Amino acid sequence: GDAFLALWKTDKRSFLCHTIHTVIACALIIQHSYASYETDVKVSLKVKLAISAGNLIFAPIGTGIDMNYVIVGLPVLEAKNAESVCTSGEVKLTPTAWAHCYSRNYDHVVHGDGHVTVKSILYDPHENDVNKPFLGFGALVKQIKRPYSAQDNIPELLRISSTDLSAADTLKKNELLGLRKTILLAEQNNIGSEIRKFMIRPVLTQIDAHQPLEYLTEMRQVSILFITLKPREGPFPQLVTIVNNAYQITCEIVYKSMGCVNKIILFDKDIMILVVFGLRGFKHESEAQAALKCAYSIRKSLSGLDGVQDVSIGVTTGQVYCGVVGHPLRREFTVIGAIVNKAARLMCKFR
Incomplete structure (x- = not known):
């Protein structure tokens, strides 16, 4: 689940x-x-x-x-x-x-x-x-129970900067955003450039091209890497250091191979990273081969990382749903499909 x-x-x-x-x-x-x-x-x-x-x-x-x-x-x-x-x-x-x-x-x-x-x-x-x-x-x-639940139903004033709105419209906008006040804080503190660092590149490409994020929603042939790392037991700050080092190494290898790091999960004691090859703007003919080579390089690099006891990677290729999901005020890009689940099972099985 x-x-x-x-x-x-x-x-x-x-x-x-x-x-x-x-x-x-x-x-x-x-x-x-x-x-x-x-x-x-x-x-x-x-x-x-x-x-x-x-x-x-x-x-x-x-x-x-x-x-x-x-x-x-x-x-x-x-x-x-x-x-x-x-x-x-x-x-x-x-x-x-x-x-x-x-x-x-x-x-x-x-x-x-x-x-x-x-x-x-x-x-x-x-x-x-x-x-x-x-x-x-x-x-x-x-x-x-807000009056909108989909992107198409969001009032136009939510798309406009508060500096360009009248006082009455600003109050109305603030009321509509009552569910997620951090959006207002982000706008007031002008931290949009900082938030960009946390977005994956296909999403940034759409934003910079002033294209709706809905254009990213599609069924698409991709290759999936599901990576799990078993860290050495230790205090939480030490765990964060291990995660940070592993994430940076993974990103460097993945982006050289035209892939995208989609998620990093630390809900249990293990570290899990989801990598996708073949997303819009990052498509190339030999992506399945690139995914396999990338998986080998990641495993070799992370296995020698201080604090990492074990590395396991599942690799699959096939059709998935790609797109932005979630409430209009709290969304993320994800991939969903049988091959994602299969990659996770392979990752867990062969450890």
């Missing part, structure tokens, strides 16, 4: 218990809406949700225009562990997260391993009256 890692930041002006409550409410809404969701192709999707809390390390990696980031820390590992013991339709908290909650506020079950399944909210910790029953998710549901 696929996994999403969502983060809520708690600052000095807020209580962690209130943040965790918001996360629990969000998780329950997701379960209510998508606990069992049947897709257009009659595939039933089921959701498991795990919640943890604590301090994380957010670390940019890479150099030049080939930047990415990783998020590491004990809460990530605890969330992964909680997800592994979670069943479809559940919202499960780690013992660490539950320690910050008021148990009376929730209909819950405490398990023998310390994890807690939350079934519903009884009282809202934000209320001054601690005995006032929770009134439901009205405000939160209203917040997620």
